[in-house]
Amino acid sequence: MGLYFNFFSMHLKSQMEYKTSFFFTIVxxxxxxxxxxxxxxxxxxxxHEVEGFTFPQVLLCFATVLMSFSLAECFGRxxxxxxxxxxxxxxxxxxxxxxxxxxQVLMAKIDFTRLGRLTQAVLVxxxxxxxxxxxxxxxxxxxxxxxVVCGSLVFFCLFLIYAAISFFTLEGLEFMNILTDGGRExxxxxxxIYGEGILKFLTYVVPLALFQYYPLLYLVGRxxxxxxxxxxxxxxxxxxxxxxxxRLGLRNYVSTGS
Amino acid sequence: MMKYLALFRIRFxxxxxxxxxxxxxxxxxxxxxxxxxFAFRAFYRANxxxxxxxxxxxxxxxxxxxxxxxxxxxxxxxxxxxxxxxNGAIAYELVRPxxxxxxxxxxxxxxxxxxxxxxxxxxxLVACLVPPPLRISLPASGLQxxxxxxSFFLSLGVVVAYTMIxxxxxxxxxxxxxxxxxxxxxxDFLAGAILPLPFFPDRARAVAELLPFAAMQNMPLRIxxxxxxxxxxLGGIGLxxxxxxxxxxxxxLMMKRALRKVVVQGG
Numbered sequence: 001m002g003l004y005f006n007f008f009s010m011h012l013k014s015q016m017e018y019k020t021s022f023f024f025t026i027v028x029x030x031x032x033x034x035x036x037x038x039x040x041x042x043x044x045x046x047x048h049e050v051e052g053f054t055f056p057q058v059l060l061c062f063a064t065v066l067m068s069f070s071l072a073e074c075f076g077r078x079x080x081x082x083x084x085x086x087x088x089x090x091x092x093x094x095x096x097x098x099x100x101x102x103x104q105v106l107m108a109k110i111d112f113t114r115l116g117r118l119t120q121a122v123l124v125x126x127x128x129x130x131x132x133x134x135x136x137x138x139x140x141x142x143x144x145x146x147x148v149v150c151g152s153l154v155f156f157c158l159f160l161i162y163a164a165i166s167f168f169t170l171e172g173l174e175f176m177n178i179l180t181d182g183g184r185e186x187x188x189x190x191x192x193i194y195g196e197g198i199l200k201f202l203t204y205v206v207p208l209a210l211f212q213y214y215p216l217l218y219l220v221g222r223x224x225x226x227x228x229x230x231x232x233x234x235x236x237x238x239x240x241x242x243x244x245x246x247r248l249g250l251r252n253y254v255s256t257g258s
Numbered sequence: 259m260m261k262y263l264a265l266f267r268i269r270f271x272x273x274x275x276x277x278x279x280x281x282x283x284x285x286x287x288x289x290x291x292x293x294x295x296f297a298f299r300a301f302y303r304a305n306x307x308x309x310x311x312x313x314x315x316x317x318x319x320x321x322x323x324x325x326x327x328x329x330x331x332x333x334x335x336x337x338x339x340x341x342x343x344x345n346g347a348i349a350y351e352l353v354r355p356x357x358x359x360x361x362x363x364x365x366x367x368x369x370x371x372x373x374x375x376x377x378x379x380x381x382x383l384v385a386c387l388v389p390p391p392l393r394i395s396l397p398a399s400g401l402q403x404x405x406x407x408x409s410f411f412l413s414l415g416v417v418v419a420y421t422m423i424x425x426x427x428x429x430x431x432x433x434x435x436x437x438x439x440x441x442x443x444x445x446d447f448l449a450g451a452i453l454p455l456p457f458f459p460d461r462a463r464a465v466a467e468l469l470p471f472a473a474m475q476n477m478p479l480r481i482x483x484x485x486x487x488x489x490x491x492l493g494g495i496g497l498x499x500x501x502x503x504x505x506x507x508x509x510x511l512m513m514k515r516a517l518r519k520v521v522v523q524g525g
Binding site: 023025029036039045189 | 293
């Protein structure tokens with residue numbers, strides 16, 4: 001763990017060397033999610049509610065997903081570049097070192113420019129928390145924390161799967177984007193609005209709805225059962241197939257040579 | 259002119275090679291298109307009377323947009339151009355007996371068209387086969403289709419002329435990735451990439467309709483769906499021609515100034 005923190009501060013320092021560039025990239029990241037926020041706002045100016053959710057309640061969703069995603073991306077960014085690591089043979093060096101493989105891959109890149117999105121998520125929470133009509137008792141606060149923490153872990157698993165698949169294909173697969181970037185973009189609304197089929201898929205196959213739609217129902221008081229509050233924990237089961245796929249890929253790994 | 263056509267052809271056939279990537283991209287775009295339409299359907303159910311377009315028009319808007327993403331979206335930059343400017347390869351470009359602006363313009367148009375041609379047909383085919391409320395509809399008349407085609411190519415011109423300005427700005431700022439992202443995201447939003455312009459609140463819409471971004475995907479997509487037709491469509495096309503000229507002149511002027519004092523990087 002100490003080693004990881006060394007790398008953490010190393011990456012922070014190196015990215016701070018180019019301050020202007022760093023700053024502009026953060027602002028850029030902020031704009032990207034800001035336009036989707038504007039989109040949500042414009043729609044609610046016109047429609048006021050969707051499937052019984054009000055604007056601040058949808059913003060809770062928006063901020064939860066955005067925050068989970070940017071946390072996962074900040075630390076799991078290295079998975080995004082993993083196909084390149086495989087292709088140029090750098091991964092062989094990882095294998096001979098006496099450290100955990102995943103940990104080493106992660107240490108290759110920590111991307112602080114994702115703070116732009118994180119800032120936005122914080123600001124949106126600041127706006128939505130008091131206006132959502134939720135009485136913030138302890139159980140609700142815990143629910144919200146669970147949503148964000150488990151959400152980032154689910155997104156992190158998706159990045160891990162992306163990397164694991166590249167063991168077999170040697171290149172990144174664009175269709176994974178529909179689950180990662182798509183999860184972020186479409187997660188700005190409660191997943192129920194996309195219809196029954198999509199909701200089932202996002203509950204049982206890729207558990208994005210488990211940290212978003214179900215606990216949201218608990219937050220706004222539509223459901224009082226503990227099952228809904230603890231739904232995000234169910235999403236953690238997703239780590240099992242993700243890790244298994246990674247192990248399988250690792251076992252089949254054949255170096256590309258140099 | 260011949261040499262630009264040749265360049266266009268080379269670039270075009272080069273991009274056509276990436277078929278596997280195109281297939282993966284298509285799957286993503288199908289899924290994306292469906293999710294967009296489902297989201298609009300939920301809002302339609304919430305309050306059909308507040309819907310500023312017909313639902314079938316929104317479905318067509320989204321399918322044409324997804325099919326021709328590479329034509330309409332500003333964020334499909336040519337990374338090669340950014341690299342040439344910041345790593346010094348621009349020096350080779352400058353000694354070639356070709357106008358740099360035209361060369362980059364032709365290259366961008368070729369790459370965007372090649373990408374779009376590979377991806378659009380299968381997407382449009384599926385969009386025709388899905389059940390009715392989600393299905394794409396054909397333009398109301400042959401005339402409407404002709405207007406759409408005209409507007410389509412003009413929007414490609416406007417988008418590329420706009421990206422040319424972003425490339426030229428790189429001469430002055432060198433690195434910031436941020437500026438590129440901001441330039442692309444604001445333009446795409448105001449062009450109706452996330453939300454069609456009719457869905458904007460009235461005042462925001464009134465402003466957005468006058469900006470050069472309205473001459474991008476907004477115009478061809480709304481003409482295709484029939485949301486804008488007849489004389490109004492002709493006016494819109496006129497506006498596109500106007501903005502195309504303005505952006506083209508501005509880009510050329512800026513490039514001329516930039517090249518006068520270009521510093522070649524690298525060694």
